[in-house]
Amino acid sequence: MQDSASPLSFQQLILTLHDYWAAQGCVILQPFDMRVGAGTFHPATTLRSLGPNPWNCAYVQPSRRPTDGRYGENPNRLQHYYQYQVIMKPSPPDLQDLYLGSLKAIGIDPLLHDIRFVEDDWESPTLGAWGLGWEVWCDGMEVTQFTYFQQMGGFDCKPVAGELTYGLERLAMYIQGVDSVYDLVFNEAVGNRPAVTYGDVFLENERQMSKWNFEVADTDKLFRWFKDCETECAASIAAGVPLAAYEQAIEASHVFNLLQARGVISVQERASYMGRVRDLAKGSCEAWMAYNGWAE
């Protein structure tokens, strides 16, 4: 689709969203420096959605889903990709309009493309969190998850935060009209400095990391790391540093995903591991609530 003269490159897409949300009063954060499965894991969403203080921010979060790796051979599936995350607390009354404004900003004309809010409630058992909202469709494609958080870490959100999660690669593929993620234009050429594609940047990474996730990662070490995360999380809670405890919960969650990719967790064990990750995340949230004096 080519609505404007030349569609946004991948990096222009991100910069445009940054400009747009900064103008709405959002803090523009940089990605969290740990391996996470989704932008929601960033403490700027998870922990900041707890408690009474207003909080408005936007950031890109690299997200890792080891089981989605396809060795760079599938045009749509990646084990590492980007989410664009906006969190606004309390949820503003015109959040839908603000969101639609962001689509216009990146070149999607709502009188040319069919934008729809289709029911999709969100739940993250590992974070003890849920909310109501939609997946936003653009011409039948899901481009954003739109959620009003109701609970996080087992606690009622007071007040409720609105969360927007854009799938950046998907959105960019749509805007640029390409069929493979690796063909995305990452930036524009300037002078004799050439443009690069998403494939130039990430294809080799997908190949090697898929191989590591599925074949190489040492499962004995992974099991050990998981246990280490559990003890370190507990120790951090005991020492009164819930932010550090939460980092261990995040790490445990990723190690669990790696163990899944290695296929060493049986169906029966799976539920038990998910329960253990949830305990770490909820425990950290509880400690964070208590630390701030918000727990009832």
Next chain:
Amino acid sequence: MTDFLLELRCEEIPARMQAKASEDLARLFTEKLAEAGLTPGALTSYVTPRRLALIAHDLPLATQAVSEEFKGPRTSAPPQALEGFLRKTGLTQDQLEDRDGVWFATVEKPGRATADVLAEAIPAIVRAFPWPKSMRWGDASLSTESLRWVRPLQGIIALLGNEVVPFAIEDVIADRVTAGHRFHFDGRISVESAKTYAAQLRAAHVIVDQDERKAIIETRANALAAEAGLELIPDAGLIAENAGLTEWPVPLLGRFDPAFLEVPPEVIQLTLRINQKYFVLREANDSEAGALANAFICTANIEAKDGGRAIVEGNGKVLAARLSDARFFWEQDKKTKLEDHAKKLSRITFHEKLGTVADKVERVAKLARWLVESDIVTPAKAGVSSEGSAPSPEMPAFAGMTKEELADLAEQAARLAKADLVTEMVGEFPELQGLMGGYYARAEGLPDAVADAIRDHYKPVGQGDEVPTAPVTVAVSLADKLDTLMCFFAIGEKPTGSKDPFALRRAALSVIRLVLQNGLRFSLDDTLEAMTDVIAARRSDDGEEQHRRDILDGVLLSEIATGDAGLVWFFVERLKVQQREAGVRHDLIDAVFALGGEDDLCRVLARVKALQSFVTTEDGTNLLAGYKRAANILKKERPETGTQSDAGEEDPGEALTDPDVAEAIRVHDALPPAYTLEPAEAALIAALDAAEPRADAAVVAEDFEGAMAALAGLRAPIDAFFTAVTVNDPDPAKRDSRLNLLTRIRAAVHKVADFSRIEG
């Protein structure tokens, strides 16, 4: 009289909740107004993704004044009682009336302005609205007590005539202002009145009437199909869903790569319909009529500037990606044989007390074979309906098949029937279970009968679902459901009240339909008992297996089948529910079951049907009256043998040792009485002597109409007997002999049914 308009505008309401919400709003509104004594002339309900609206026509402007009378304490009661009464009524003593020593108060309630009633009623309705899921939002959500709605509530219109009814729900203030279409209309709309509402919104690109949106989608989609030489596959649910996702629906037709059509059509349909909410089309011309077309119709919410070209292109891309996934699954799944897929079933838990799905498959395979080897399902018998429908056209395929061949096919099909549960495709589309197994079976060259059985063994699923008639399918389907029922009964997981988590009622109903439709003849009790042995005989004897075996055989025999609330009882209850729709009386089903020993469902139903036509005849009604008279006398005079009416709570298998039956045999064989019989008495004996063997013979021949006809002959002699003869004669010999005669009447009638169970 005037009209009232209510619009509750919010962010997008899930499509699936809209119809119920609209009904709830109308119902709650009517109830609240009725409480205040107001009845509108008519209600019109509208719902779109962004608004619930309601117009109440012809409302009076005020409620009627009413006077209510309350009865108070006696005038002689202590003063505290009077004081309490005055407090309650808000009156003074001089306003009370002394009526025969009791205080009466008349309280006058003046009429209220309808606007006031509405200003109270609407907030109450909104606060207590029964959304299946609701949420908090915004600044107010600092408290968990804040207003809940399905999605953030943005505005309220409340107009009585041309006037706003003033009220507020938290920070949402009732007004006359609303929004138009999200993209086609900027700014706000100031609504004049209920009369102009729909037209003003239409001008802002919103069609508020859901039925009109449905009609537009249906008409336009059909027209698009016709223009393309195609035919729309009707789908009322999808029309409603798209009407629930749009305020200005615009159907558009697109195409996909015909190469995808190699994937089974059901997969393509589901991909289009479930994932993308697209309509599916088929070829309309003669040569390919009925075949799925490589086209889709999506429903946009805008009148696009380019006529929808970009929308169709975008949707087509999304669909292509989805269909590529589906084709990938289809190709991947076919690379593994079903028997190899089936091995993975040992990793899926069926129920923690009942082992894995592989365990279940093993039981079902044995049961399916056993059903054939026991001649319950035979090559000839399945497909011949006892309900009078024509035999299935599939039957010739089984003509000449031996029992052993059928048993082999049934076992083979049962072993593969659940294998598709571990395929990629069924993982993606669980609703394709069975169907995909059928496709994969055919693709690997298994016999058609086996592929059909794998495909159809879940059937019949609901009331309207077709009942399998092919013998292999019938054997697998029946075995699957009986296994489920027996195992869950064995571990005590019976349905209670509205809870039926394992859908056992539906399974029992399916068994009944399979049995009746195919005319399968067997005693439930004996069969269930024999099947427990089949199930309990396990392959291995290691500890865990042994444990499960204990669960199954220890309990089953005594309790599962015939105990209180056992399976036989469960089937009878389901049969009553199932037959109610066909107009068969539940008390007649009880009357037949109460005989005991009758648990062949086909024969039960034949008896019941004959009985039902008989008891509505004049002969039947009178015979029933005569029977009841005889039974009542016996109950009083010979209570020790009058226990038949309780037989239902006993084990029906013990019918032959029932004291009542034994008594009947005794009196029948007794010597003729030594006194001179009255003519009516003699005539009744003669009639019984004639009717009994005829009824017996007819029952044996399963000619229940014949048995009823034989009994009908008793009606006149019984009437004459009661008119002319005194049972309680002072002569003990006569009395005894006549009571014996009444016992014979009762026993004769019990050859067809326990008439004491018949109501009326």
